[in-house]
Amino acid sequence: MSTATPTRPAPSPTTTRFNVTFPRLLRSETIKLFTVRSTIWSMSVAVVLVIGFAAIMAFASKSEDVFGGTNVPVGVMAAIVGVYFAQLVYVVLGVIGIGSEYSTGMIRSTLSAAPARVPALLAKTVVLGVASFVVSFISVLLAFALVQAILSSTTLGARLGDPEVLRMLVGAALYLSFLTMFSLAVGAIVRNTAAGISIIVGLLLILPTFLPLIPWNPLKELVKYLPSVGDSAFAPPDMGVHSTWTGFAILVAWTVGATVVAAILIKRRDA
Amino acid sequence: MIEVHSLTKRYGHKTAVDDVTFTVAPGIVTGFLGPNGAGKSTTMRMIVGLDRPTQGSVTVNGKPYSAHRSPLTEVGALLDAKAVHTGRSAYNHLRAMAATHGIPVSRVHEVIEMTGLTSVAKKRVGGFSLGMGQRLGIAVALLGNPKTLILDEPVNGLDPEGVMWVRQLVRSLANEGRTVFLSSHLMSEMAMTADHIVVIGRGTILADAPVSEILAAASGNGVRVRSPQAAQLAELITPSGAQVTSSEPGLLYVNGSSAVQIGELAASAGLVLHELTTVESTLEDAYMELTADSVEYHSTPTHPAPAPAPARPSTTAIGGK
Numbered sequence: 001m002s003t004a005t006p007t008r009p010a011p012s013p014t015t016t017r018f019n020v021t022f023p024r025l026l027r028s029e030t031i032k033l034f035t036v037r038s039t040i041w042s043m044s045v046a047v048v049l050v051i052g053f054a055a056i057m058a059f060a061s062k063s064e065d066v067f068g069g070t071n072v073p074v075g076v077m078a079a080i081v082g083v084y085f086a087q088l089v090y091v092v093l094g095v096i097g098i099g100s101e102y103s104t105g106m107i108r109s110t111l112s113a114a115p116a117r118v119p120a121l122l123a124k125t126v127v128l129g130v131a132s133f134v135v136s137f138i139s140v141l142l143a144f145a146l147v148q149a150i151l152s153s154t155t156l157g158a159r160l161g162d163p164e165v166l167r168m169l170v171g172a173a174l175y176l177s178f179l180t181m182f183s184l185a186v187g188a189i190v191r192n193t194a195a196g197i198s199i200i201v202g203l204l205l206i207l208p209t210f211l212p213l214i215p216w217n218p219l220k221e222l223v224k225y226l227p228s229v230g231d232s233a234f235a236p237p238d239m240g241v242h243s244t245w246t247g248f249a250i251l252v253a254w255t256v257g258a259t260v261v262a263a264i265l266i267k268r269r270d271a
Numbered sequence: 272m273i274e275v276h277s278l279t280k281r282y283g284h285k286t287a288v289d290d291v292t293f294t295v296a297p298g299i300v301t302g303f304l305g306p307n308g309a310g311k312s313t314t315m316r317m318i319v320g321l322d323r324p325t326q327g328s329v330t331v332n333g334k335p336y337s338a339h340r341s342p343l344t345e346v347g348a349l350l351d352a353k354a355v356h357t358g359r360s361a362y363n364h365l366r367a368m369a370a371t372h373g374i375p376v377s378r379v380h381e382v383i384e385m386t387g388l389t390s391v392a393k394k395r396v397g398g399f400s401l402g403m404g405q406r407l408g409i410a411v412a413l414l415g416n417p418k419t420l421i422l423d424e425p426v427n428g429l430d431p432e433g434v435m436w437v438r439q440l441v442r443s444l445a446n447e448g449r450t451v452f453l454s455s456h457l458m459s460e461m462a463m464t465a466d467h468i469v470v471i472g473r474g475t476i477l478a479d480a481p482v483s484e485i486l487a488a489a490s491g492n493g494v495r496v497r498s499p500q501a502a503q504l505a506e507l508i509t510p511s512g513a514q515v516t517s518s519e520p521g522l523l524y525v526n527g528s529s530a531v532q533i534g535e536l537a538a539s540a541g542l543v544l545h546e547l548t549t550v551e552s553t554l555e556d557a558y559m560e561l562t563a564d565s566v567e568y569h570s571t572p573t574h575p576a577p578a579p580a581p582a583r584p585s586t587t588a589i590g591g592k
Contacts, residue, residue, distance in 0.1 A: 018372040018415065019340040028370035035363035036356060100356060108321055108354040109364075109411065113371040115320045115337035120371075271321035 020114055025123035028113075033127055038096060043131075046089040047139045053082030054143035058150040072236045075151055075158030076165045079144040080234050083172045086139070090132055090176045091200045094183025097128050099193030111271045118263045121188060125181050125259060132180035137173035144169060164237060167244070171233030174248065178255050179204075182227060185258035189265055204228050227254040272297050272450055273318060273419060277327035280313050287313045289474035290327070295452045297418075300445045302465035302482075303454035304558055308567035310474040311454045312350065315423050318452075319348045331419055343372050343415030349422045352408035357397030361388055361407050364396060369414055382410040387436075401428030409437070420444060422453040426460060438464045458555035462486075470558065472565025482554070489552035489560055493526040494533055497546035504542050508533065521545075 033039050057078040060066045067077045098121075101107040114120035144160075151157040158165050187196035208228045211219050224241050230251025232240045240247060273295035280288040288310040295301045305311045316322040318329050320336040329335070331346050339345045355364050365379045383392045386406040391399065396407065405428050412420060420441070426434045434457075441464060445451045455461050461468070468485050470478040478485055486492075498504050501523050505515045513527030525533060530549045537544050 016341045016344050018344050018374050020342070020371055021373070024371055024373050028367050031363065031367040031370055032356075032359075035360070035367070036358045038358065100358075104356045105351060105354040106356045108351055109368060111321060112319055112348060112350075113343055113368055115339075115342055268323075270323060271316070 050082035050139040073158035074156035094180040095187035095196035133177035188262035279326040299466040305471035347412035347417035462554040489557035491552035
């Protein structure tokens, strides 16, 4: 080993065109999303749940009044009912999107490539939000088509041009998309898949069911502001506590708030 | 170039890295040695911005890591080969990393070939052996063709061919003028690969010098002499101030005289020499001396079970020659 190797000058830096940009981060997150089996599996399950339940409800409606007299046609009610089941799959998709990075240690690679950190989190949020919107919108459209086919011999069918129909279908996709992004943010805050899923299931299913049973008014008021009220986006008009877009705005607020907290934490904490 | 200045990291009451200052220069291979728990990985994580220092600063090529607009072309780091999603293929992992910087897919293919991963590139990383995982980590580090390389135990799990490949790789990268900073516990490899060594123990720097200096400063340097007239030779050597020790008859260990001096001394007195060997400290010896007090996790030597007592002969053996 030579004792005093003269240090050679570092190679002159060429102005690199390989800078990290937000579009590039979007591309990276898209590659990440679609190169793991769990994504394809969960999206397939979500699609099957929406279409499957739509078919079941449509068939059931032919003999019974399963929706109890709503102000919108059965043809669209059947199409969106599967959303209540599929939403759990979207929650898992959202939490796993970041939780799996922490559990496998991948997050260290991600944050090495994008040390500014917050853009990487936002890129992941956008990619998951868009992907879940597209998949869910396609599912409800397919479900809608299937339901009309099943109900074609009855008067229960609906058409896309009917009042509220398109809004309910788009609202379903918006609801699932924001729910996915909300789940991602919660996953990023707790950095753990199981904890993230438990928290969202608690907020979405458990609290709205059990809090109203407690005879204390402040809690009953609280229930009106849980993220689950976002379902007004795809529910028939004036069915829930809030109007269509007010309820949705509450879900949006939860999502934005959680994402802001997640961004602050990811920036400050050790990887 | 990596510049570490008064870097400190505390976790609650425990100080993992304590006011550490050193510079890693370009064009040479700098080794980073230290016992388990000494703070090597923590220091390296702070260099690439994964952990935030409690105090002090570290810059790479003049700026903190997170301030670079193209981090992977500035620094290629292998800190943790397991920082990969187990369900993804190696190829897709590299694609995802390359995409963040707009690095073309052709480069991904290049590094896969360079690291010998071509046959397993499309397989899930979860099924990789330790060595393949390491190669993937090195591939990621090389993706941006970086000016600086930081490798934490790169030869961990590699077969001898892989070990040699890494040695040649880091040497050629250093010869190109890049900065190479690597940590390892494999002393023999480090001695062959590194030009400069930084030793850390219990969070503080114990040594920061060229390899030759570290070896010279170790106490194991001396001359081993075998001679039928060892006792006489010892008496001749001692007046010069050198230390002479003897662990068996006919064997001398001299510290402070060179083989040349001893050989000529013996010849002038007409003494016979059976062996005259210069003993040099290895890097392992030097390192063990430096870190003797800083080892965090001591192993306890296992005591061999006592041998069963031999059967006593019925007649008394007659001793004597």
